Amino acid sequence: MEYTGTARRPAAERKRDTLKRLTTERDIWVSTAHPDHGPHQVPLWFLWHGQAVWMCTGADSATARNVRAEPRVRLGLPDTSDVVLIQGAVDCFPDDEVPAEAADAYTEKFGWDPRTEEGAFLYIRVAPKTVRAWHGEPELRGRVVMRDGAWLTSQPSTE
Numbered sequence: 001m002e003y004t005g006t007a008r009r010p011a012a013e014r015k016r017d018t019l020k021r022l023t024t025e026r027d028i029w030v031s032t033a034h035p036d037h038g039p040h041q042v043p044l045w046f047l048w049h050g051q052a053v054w055m056c057t058g059a060d061s062a063t064a065r066n067v068r069a070e071p072r073v074r075l076g077l078p079d080t081s082d083v084v085l086i087q088g089a090v091d092c093f094p095d096d097e098v099p100a101e102a103a104d105a106y107t108e109k110f111g112w113d114p115r116t117e118e119g120a121f122l123y124i125r126v127a128p129k130t131v132r133a134w135h136g137e138p139e140l141r142g143r144v145v146m147r148d149g150a151w152l153t154s155q156p157s158t159e
Contacts, residue, residue, distance in 0.1 A: 007138070008138045008139050009139065014133045014134075014145045015133075018131060018133045021077055021082075021084055022084075027043050027044070028045075028055070028076065028078070029041060029043050029077075030042055030044050030073060030075055031073060032067055032070065035069055035070060037065075037066075042062075042063055050102065051128075052088075052127045053086065053125070054123060055123070056114045057124065058119060058121060059094065059120035059122045060120070061122075067122075071090040072088075073088060074087050075088070075126060081135065081136065082135055083133060083135075083143075085131070085133075086128045087128070088126040088128045089126070089129065090124055090126055091127070092122055093123040094122060095120060098115070103115060127149065129147075131145050131151075132145065133145050
């Protein structure tokens with residue numbers, strides 16, 4: 001999505017635009033950290049399903065190891081002029097324990113079912129606690145569109 005305007009969007013419009021991107025885009029940057037190994041960042045395919053972001057990665061990947069040790073993550077959509085940053089807590093599901101509805105939706109979106117692969121995979125569910133969305137400097141104030149897991153209906157005067 002490319003943004004070229006300078007007008008500040010109201011909170012309801014930012015929420016709508018954010019949800020549209022979460023339902024239509026395919027890649028998201030996942031930032032994790034491990035107490036012993038430090039930060040790690042990787043792009044993964046994602047699915048917005050059930051008011052959460054779902055991803056899947058190898059069960060032995062650095063991302064999987066990190067979220068098991070430290071379940072707080074930050075996610076970012078890849079457009080730097082139309083920023084969406086998500087902070088949340090992780091729930092992990094081995095591929096043989098993932099809720100079928102979420103795994104089926106993931107398979108439908110990507111045409112790939114990790115549950116049928118030879119290696120072990122981990123499904124990662126991130127329930128957003130905070131979402132920030134902005135287009136450039138005019139929208140820096142009021143960029144928080146979700147706080148404590150609830151979408152904001154109006155923009156606060158700070159942040």
